Amino acid sequence: MTQMYADIILPFPLDTPFTYSIPASLVQSVVPGTRVEVSFRNKVYTGVVVAIHDKAPATYKVKSILSVPDEYPLVDSSQLNLWKWMADYYLCTMGEVFNAAVPAFFKLGSETIITEKPDSTVNDQDLDDKEFLIKEALSLQHELSVQDIRQILGQNTVQPILKRLLTKGVIAIREEIKGGYKPRVVKQLKLGSLYREEEALQAVFETLNKAVKQQHALMVYYQLAPDFQPVNKAMLLRKAAVSPAVIKAMLDKGIFEEVELEVSRILKSDTRKAEKSMLTSPQLEALDSTLKQLQQKEVVLLHGVTGSGKTEIYLELMESIVREGKQVLYLLPEIALTAQIIHRLKERFGAIAGVYHSKFNHSERIEIWQAVKEKKYQVILGARSALLLPFADLGLVIVDEEHDYSFKQQDPAPRYHARDTAIYLARSAGAKTILGTATPSVESYFNARSGKYGYVELTERYAGMQMPDTQLVDMKQRNGKKKELHFTNDLLENIQRAKEQHQQVILFQNRRGYSPYIVCSQCGWSPQCANCDVHMVYHKAKDELRCHYCGFRQDTYHECPACSSTQLLIQGFGTEKVEDELQLQFPDLKIARLDMDAVKTKTGHERIIQDFEEGLVDVLVGTQMVTKGLDFDNVSLVGILSADQLLNFPDFRASERGYQLMMQVSGRAGRKHRQGKVLIQATNTRHPVLQYIIQHDRHAFYAEELEQRKKFLYPPFVRLIQITLKHKFQDRSLNAGYAFVQALGRIAGCEILGPVTPGIARIRGKYRSEILIKATTGALKTIKQKIRSSRKSTLSIKQFQSVEIVVDVDPV
CATH class of the missing domain: 1.10.10 (Arc Repressor Mutant, subunit A)
Incomplete structure (x- = not known):
């Protein structure tokens, strides 16, 4: 019998798979996609088979596969093809994609x-x-x-x-x-078997006359479970307001029996389905146009203004796919959005709808992974990582808020863009893709208007609601003590008016913390991060300084370490300071904050959003988390506190990003019942982007932006690849960059810029140099091959072997 071999990827950044021999006893069990245990560098690891052949490796002694843990393959050929495409396109390894795609449970020995x-x-x-x-x-x-x-x-x-x-x-x-999945078990209490008859139960109540707390606990149990079914132990403790010792005493007496129930970690829902909403005429026209264009196009861009009811159109499209017995993937950029939309999906689709994102723990991910693979879930709502699930029969992918930069994975590799990867995934599965947004990325808008994608436009808000009244407020008009505040008179007056009318307010400041830096008024000293070339951000709640790049923390200073002056000034402002100052202006308002600091747990987003929805919060202060597709009925006012900060950023995408953020947060105002109002505070009120926003002239904005991009050769007219070289010594990082550029040489259709030292030279203790490559579509394959070979040649030079080289395709 011919000896067979398997090429196996391991969850490490290895350039090629390793070949192992297949024992005769396992030949029938090992197929591409099978999870196997192998020995690698004297340790046992779990890998995935990507190919089977009869050719032994010539350069190293082959080892045997140790075991096959599963009865069936972990992944199928379509997933392996997706992993290979991601590794090729984003210039990483299949091992890195495997590591990102598969729950930790499946990667442990x-x-x-x-x-x-x-x-x-x-x-x-x-x-x-x-x-x-x-x-x-x-x-x-x-x-x-x-x-x-x-x-x-x-x-x-x-x-x-x-x-x-x-x-x-x-x-x-x-x-x-080891350290992996165990079923979730909850402890429940049921009435002891001796006391389930009415007379026996009455007798036990009488025996507890002197044990008042036990008697009360028994009464609460009976109210919760009159038919003596098991009751959650934690709930009984909470409802009866007794200590665990009371319950233990009742267990010892045999009054209660404790049982353990294995439950799913995944969010449960009522299996009943809600009535469908009636679509308006513009929605019906958009739905009909979308269905027609999907017959000719693989991708359709649904460009609808904020509050136009795009989600209802998604739901109609999803329902048609579900009726065919296929699966739908609904991608959102932020976990915060899943909290609000999952309930709408559960109401519409019942138990066949599930949610998946990175905040789930390993055990929850395994349960969802298996449910998707077995097609128990036909509708999956998730953030970026959900597109790597093992879909059995994918029919439609919806990428909502497709413009959002959160769809791009930053670190670690694979540094993929979920929108572009979703399009490939859908195409390879024979499915269709819907890109939805009120503010398309310039690239998607260009693809749609040039005919590559289908294009459907929704220009009216749902039920004829008016677009918000958007006004610019000149920050230079502040005077006297008001200059110390970050609110203009117009904004404060409108907040007061909203308060009187029992309406809600959203304030947007795209910077968290209390103050971006503190400075000594005497000598100009300012605290810097020990690991990064940035100012430490002051957080008042914990009276500490934090670096938002590496996470380094330290106690704040109360006197200058350089000159001993106590005159330390707080400069700039973040969401924490906005919340603090606003509370001083309006002491009786309930104010909440939605940013990375305020959200610490898996359900943190949901709690804050739910409180705001239910009217428990009057003013929501937040970073870009508040801009992304949230739907609130009672918001009459949106305040954008610092438009200049968004637009005056040294990046070719600054105008696009500022326009998108301001248009999106503006769209939270006046979605139901009445027209909303948006106040944009700015110093340069003549900025062209601000004019497009107040006039709601989206097509003019994109025309101007495309003209500038074409003139200076930026996407969508070229593709970008950024190469970052990192080392603890600055000269080593920069010299490695020169060596890399020399190895690349001249390539037709490519412009190579750099290496240069970026504005923030050091992050996490490593100095960086950057190379930017502009490549035409025709030159993309060639430049990627050259980047792979140049990386190897640069790292082969002894003095650069410790340099870290990061390749980012389509950076944002």
């Missing part, structure tokens, strides 16, 4: 725990020598891991023996993962 079945009736004479040896070892140690059995038998391949013992009923097998 698994230990199969073997136990002896106590009711086994097999005679020892019916076992061969190796089977008998395992049975004897189990009678002494009760349980053994696969590794233990390998050592007892002195061989690596033990699965056939274990399979025979399992078939004969000698052993039981359970899979354990």
